[in-house]
Amino acid sequence: MSMSGIQIRGVSKIFGAGADKAIALVEQGLSKAEILEKTGCGVGLRNITLDIPAGEIFVIMGLSGSGKSTLVRHLNRLIEPSAGEIFFDNTNVLTLGRKELRAFRTNRISMVFQSFALAPHKTVLQNVIYGQISRGTARKQAEAIGMEWIAKVGLSGYEHRYPDQLSGGMKQRVGLARALAADTDVILMDEAFSALDPLIRSDMQDQLLQLQRDLAKTIVFITHDLDEALRIGSRIAILKDGELVQVGTPNDILANPANDYVARFVQGRTAVHA
Amino acid sequence: MSMSGIQIRGVSKIFGAGADKAIALVEQGLSKAEILEKTGCGVGLRNITLDIPAGEIFVIMGLSGSGKSTLVRHLNRLIEPSAGEIFFDNTNVLTLGRKELRAFRTNRISMVFQSFALAPHKTVLQNVIYGQISRGTARKQAEAIGMEWIAKVGLSGYEHRYPDQLSGGMKQRVGLARALAADTDVILMDEAFSALDPLIRSDMQDQLLQLQRDLAKTIVFITHDLDEALRIGSRIAILKDGELVQVGTPNDILANPANDYVARFVQGRTAVHA
Amino acid sequence: LAGLPMAAQASYCGDGNTLTFAGIGWESGDFITKVMETIFAKGYDCKTDTITGNSITLENAVATNDVQIFAEEWIGRSDIWNKAESEGKVQAIGDTFAGASEGWFVPTYVVKGDEARGIKPVAPDLKSVDQLKDPAIVSLFSDPEEPSKGRFLNCPSGWTCEGVSTAKLEGYGLGDSYTNFRPGTGTALDAAISSAYKQGQPILFYYWSPTAIMGKYALTQLEEPAYSDACWANLTDPAAKHEAACAFPSVKVAYGVNSEFAKAAPEIIEVLAKATFPLDQVNASLAYMVDNEVDAAKAAEVFLKEKADIWGAWVSPEAKDKISASLN
Amino acid sequence: MFPESLNFSIRKPINHFVDMLVTNYGSTFRAISDAILQVLLLIEGVLRGTPWWVVIIAFMVLAWLGTRRVVLTIGVGIMLLVVGMLGLWDQTMQTLALMTMATLISVVIGIPLGILAAKFRSVQRIILPVLDVMQTMPSFVYLIPALMLFGLGKVPAVLATIIYAVPPLIRLTDLGIRQVDHEVVEASTAFGGSPMRILFGTELPLAMPTIMAGLNQTIMMALSMVVVASMIGARGLGETVLNGIQTLDVGKGLEAGIGIVILAIVLDRITQGFGKPRRFK
Amino acid sequence: MFPESLNFSIRKPINHFVDMLVTNYGSTFRAISDAILQVLLLIEGVLRGTPWWVVIIAFMVLAWLGTRRVVLTIGVGIMLLVVGMLGLWDQTMQTLALMTMATLISVVIGIPLGILAAKFRSVQRIILPVLDVMQTMPSFVYLIPALMLFGLGKVPAVLATIIYAVPPLIRLTDLGIRQVDHEVVEASTAFGGSPMRILFGTELPLAMPTIMAGLNQTIMMALSMVVVASMIGARGLGETVLNGIQTLDVGKGLEAGIGIVILAIVLDRITQGFGKPRRFK
C-alpha cells in the first residue's frame, strides 16, 4: 500500500550520561523515579510500539512530562532513540543518510514546536516561508504561500514584524503557519493550540480537519484538551511516565479506559456518536 | 478599608517609536489595525479602567493578542503605561521610587510568566526560592518553603535539575512554584496552566482556590479555558483589541453578554448556580 | 659621620650605591658591559646591576641616572644622547675602543666572487660610491617594491646615521636611482644582510664596525671622497641642499655616563677613562662568540682570564689582584 | 632555583634549521613573496594615486552606507581630514593599504576557521593552542626567519599582522556560533535546512554581535602592529612613530599615533556598521 | 597629495608639556612609582623565593581545582617543567609576577567598567573611543613620557601592559551583559531582585562565557606585551627574547618565546577553569 503511515517499534529514550546502565534498569522494570534517583538519568520513553496510520489526525495525550514531546521529536529524528526503530512508509528513518534525512524533512514532515522556536532575526513572513525556501521554491511563490497562511492564522498586517513584537499566542500562530506552509504529508503538532483563545482555536481546529479531509495529511497532534482531542482525533494514544498506556479511537477510550489512570483522564465525558 | 485591591484608571499602552502620534489616533478612535498601518505602532491597551478587588480570583480573557499580558505586566510595572494610572491599596504604583518599587515587588506581588522565564543557570530549587531570597529569608528556611512548593506542583525529585532538562509543562510548574513560594498578597498568573494536562491542571485549580480561601490572596489569572475561568473566577474581564469589553461575575457574563463577541466567547455554556 | 675613622674610602660603591649598567643588546656592547661589570664588581666591591632595554630607553635612563654607565655609546649617533649631552645631563668618558668606522658596504662576493660557494663576481669593477649610478649596478640591487630602482639599505629610522646617509644619497645624486630603504630596527637590517649573504645575493647597505656582522662576513666598503668639515656640516644640516658628499669622519665610541654620577664617583670615571679596548681584541672576542656559539658572558670571562695585560693597565694593582683571584 | 642538570636546549638545532632554510630555499620564498607584494602594491597604488578628497568622500559614503548615521559619517570625514592636516596623508594611505589587506585576509581566514572550530570539537581542540602561540609568541621570533626568507618590507609585515590579529576573530566566531539558541537551530533543522542554509541563515546572523566583537578586536590588534610592521621596513605611519620615538620626539610620535588611532576608528566603525542587522540601524 | 597649506602640528606643544611635567613633577611621580614597585617586588619575591617544585605543584593544584581535568593538570605540570628545563625558570617567575599583577589589576578595572558600559549607554559612548586609543596608540608613545616620569623598569611595564590588555575584557563584559536573555532579567526584576542581585545572580553568570573570552584575550594580550616590557627594563623572559632578537639568535628567542606561550596557556587554562560554571566541568 502506498500510504502506510509511521510505525514505531520498541523505542526507548534515556536522557543523560550512562544511558546503558539506565536502559538495563528500564528492562528490569524499575520506575522512572527510581531510575532518576539511581543513575541521574531521565527516562523519556520506554519501549514504545505504536502505529500511526496515514491520513489521520492522531492525538497524543498524557501527563506533563510523560514523554509526548520526546516521542514526536523521534519521528523527524530531532532525537535519536536509545533503542528501537522507526519506519516511515516502510523505510527505516534511523538509517537515512544526511541527504536523505534532509530531503525527508523538507518534503515529508514538518513540525510545530511547543516552545515556538521562531528565528528572532527573521520577520513573521520569513519565518513562515522557511520550509518552502529550504525545499527550493522560488521566493516569490513561497511568499505568496506564506501570506496565505499568515492570513489563515489571523496575522495579516503582522507579516513584517519580528517575533519579539508579538504576543504569546501570535508567536504560536506563526509557528503554526510555518508548519502548514511547508505543505508536507506529515505534520507534528506539539501543543500547537495551547496559547490560543477559544475562538481562534476552534477556527484552527476546523482548518485542521479540513486539511486532513481534503489533502489526507497525517497529523500527529499533542494536546491536553480532551474536548479538542475528541473533536479532531481519529485515534488517541495516552502516555504515562514514558510508557504507552492505551491507544484507540476516542470512543474506544471513553468506553473502555485501559486502567484507572485513563479513566481519570477522560473523567466526565461519555462516548459520542457511539 | 484595609484591602482595597487594584484600581486601573485610563491606562493605554502603545508599543514602538512615535507613541504620541499613535495615542492621538487612539483618542480619535481609530482601530488597532489602522493605527498599525498608519504609524507602525502596536496598540497594546486602550484606555482601560478596571477595579480588581482584593482577595478574589480575577480572570482575564480575550483573543490572542488582545492585550492581556500587557495589562498584567502593568500591575507590577514591568511595563510603563503610555497614559493612565494604577493604584494599589490606594497608592499610585507609578510614583513609587526605585526602593519602594523593589519592596513592593518582593512583598506584595509575584508573577507566573507566559513564557516561563526561568533562569537557565539555576536549578529548579534555586529558581523557586528566588523570591524568598530576594526578600531576605534565610536560605535554609527558603529552601524548606521551596521544597514544599516543588512537591505541591508535582516536581519532587527534580529539584536539582536544570530547566533545559524539563518538559514544557514541568517548566511551567517551576514558574508556578516560584510565584507561589514568594508568598505575596497578589499573584499575577499569565496563562499559568496552559501547558498542563487535565489531571495536574485540576489539581492546581483546587490549590489555587484553597489558597484564595485560606489566605485571601488576590489572584489575577489569564486563561483561554472558559471552564477554568468559570470554575475559579470570582469575576471575569474580557478584552478585545486592547479594549475592555465586559467585566462581571461568571454568571453575569454568561447571562448577559455585552455584545456579540462576548457571546461567541461563552458560546454553548449556560449560567450555573444562578 | 665625623666619628668614622677617616672616611677616605668614601666612594660611590663604598656608600652602598648600586652601579647600574645599560644592558646593551648587540654583541660588542654586551661583551664590554660584562667585562666592565666584572671589573667593578670584583675589583672595587661594587654592587652592580644591568638593566635591559632598547637603546632609546637606556640612553634616556642614563640621563635620569637610573642607569649610570652606557658602555658603548656611539657619540653623535643618537638625538636623545645629543640632547642630553647638550643639557649637561650626561657626558662621554674615555674611548671604549678606537678605530670604529662606518660606511656603505657590499658583500665581497659581489666584487670578487666566492669560488667555494660557486658565486661569480657580478660587479668586478665596483669600488666606489660614484659607480653606483651605473644602470647595470642599479639593476643588481633592484628593489622588489620598485623594480626600476635599486635598494639602498639605510640605517634604522631615527638614528643619526640615517639622516646622514639620506643626505649622502642626495649628495651623490643617487636619489632618483635608489630607494632610501629604512629598515626600522637594527635587527631588521642585520637580518636582511645575513639573509642576502647566505643566499649569495647582491645587497648595498650602511654598516659599521666593530660588529658581529662585520666579523662573520666578508664585506667590502665602498670608497667615498675624503672627509672634510665643510662637507660634513652640509650633510648634517637637514635643511640644507646636498650637492656633494664625502666619507664619514672617524667615530668616537665612549663610555656614556650620567653627569651627577661622574661627579660622585671619580674613582670609577678614572678607570673608564683608561679602559680602551683594542679594536682587534674586540673583533677577536666577537669571533670567539660566533665560532663557539657562546654568549657574551663567556667571552668576557675568557678575556678577563687571558688578557690581564690589557685590562690590568686600567685598574689599580689591588683591584687587579682581586679580580684575578675571583676568576679562579 | 631549577637544577641545571635537567636543562636542555633547542637553540642550536633551530638556528641551524633556519640557516638551512635561508640558504637553500631562499629563492622559492622570494618568489612567493613577490606575488603577494604585487597585490599589495596595487592596493597601495590605488590609494596613494587617488586625490585625497576622493578618498575622504569614498570613506564617508562607505560610512553612510554602513551605519546610516549622519554624525558618524561626518565624524569619519573630519577625522580623515585631521590626518591630512597633520601632514600624514601619504603615510596614512600606505598604512591603510597594509591594514586593509591584512584585515581582509584575516576575515577570509578567520571566520571559516571559527566556524569549523564551532562545528567540530576536534578542530577546536587543535586550533586553540595554535592561537595561543600566534598571539603570545613575540613577533620578532618568527619575523626574523620571515625577514630572511621573504625579504624586508611589506610582505612579512602583512604576515605578522595577520598572525597576530586573526586569533580573536576565530575565537569569537567559535564562541558566537556555540552560543546560538539551540532551539532555533533545531527548528531550522526540522524544516530541512541544509547545513549551509542553517549556517548562513540562522547561526551566523544570530552570532553576528559576537563575531563583530571579534572583528573589532582583529582590527584593533592589526593596527597595534603598525609599528612592528615598520620595524621590519614597511613604510607608513609606523615609520613616523618609530622615528619620533627614537629621537625622543613625543609630539611627533603622538601625531602619527593619532593617525593610527583614527585609522582604527574609521575601519572599525565602518565594518561594525556593515555587520549590524538592518533592523537596528 | 594633501595640500600643505592646510597643515598644522601639535608636536611642539606636546613636547613642551612633557618637558614641563618631567621637570616639575618628576619627584611626585617617582614616589607613586615606588609604592607600586613595592607590591610588585613582594609578589616577585614570593615566586622567586619558593622552590621550583613547590611552584609547579601549586600550579597543578590550582589547575585541578579550576578544571577537575586530569590531563590538563598533568599538562600544566609538564609545561612548567619544560620551562625550567629550558633554563628559563628564574626569568619565567619574574615575568609571571609582572603578568599576574597586570592581569589582576586588569580584572579589577575591566569587569566593573564593562558592567558600567553595559548599564549606561553614556558610559559606553565615552569609553569606546578611549579603548580604541588604548589598543592602537603605539605603546612607546606614552611609554617615553612614562619612563621619564616613573623611571625605568617594572612600573611603567605594568602600566603599559594594563593599558594594552584591559580593553577586550571591558568590551566583552559589556557585550556579554547586553546579550543576556531579557526575559530572565525581567523575571528577576519582577521578583524584586536588587540591581546587585540581578547583576551577580543573573547577568554575570549568564554573560560568563563571553566575559571569559574577554579575560582570555586580556591574558593573551598581556603576554604579548612581555617583550615591550623588557624594552623598558623589566626583567624576565622578554629580556631573553630581546637578546636573542638583537643577535639574530632565533633559537634563543624561540626558547624564551616558548616560555611566554607556556605562561599564557597555563594562566589562561586555569582562569578559564575557574570561570566555567560547575555544571559543565
Ligand SMILES: Nc1ncnc2c1ncn2[C@@H]1O[C@H](COP(=O)(O)OP(=O)(O)OP(=O)(O)O)[C@@H](O)[C@H]1O
Ligand atoms: N514588545 C512589543 N513590541 C511591540 N508590540 C508588542 C510588544 N509586546 C506586545 N505587543 C503587541 O501588543 C498586543 C498585545 O499583546 P499581549 O502580549 O498583551 O497579548 P495577549 O493578550 O497576552 O495575547 P496572547 O493570548 O497571545 O498571549 C499585540 O498586538 C502585540 O503585537
Ligand SMILES: Nc1ncnc2c1ncn2[C@@H]1O[C@H](COP(=O)(O)OP(=O)(O)OP(=O)(O)O)[C@@H](O)[C@H]1O
Ligand atoms: N534534554 C533533556 N535532558 C534530560 N531530560 C529530559 C530532556 N528532555 C526531556 N527530558 C525528560 O524527559 C521526560 C519527558 O519529557 P517530554 O518533554 O517528552 O514531556 P512531555 O510529555 O512533552 O511533557 P509536557 O506536556 O510537559 O510538554 C521528562 O521527565 C523530562 O524531564
Ligand SMILES: [Mg+2]
Ligand atoms: Mg511537551
Ligand SMILES: [Mg+2]
Ligand atoms: Mg499573553
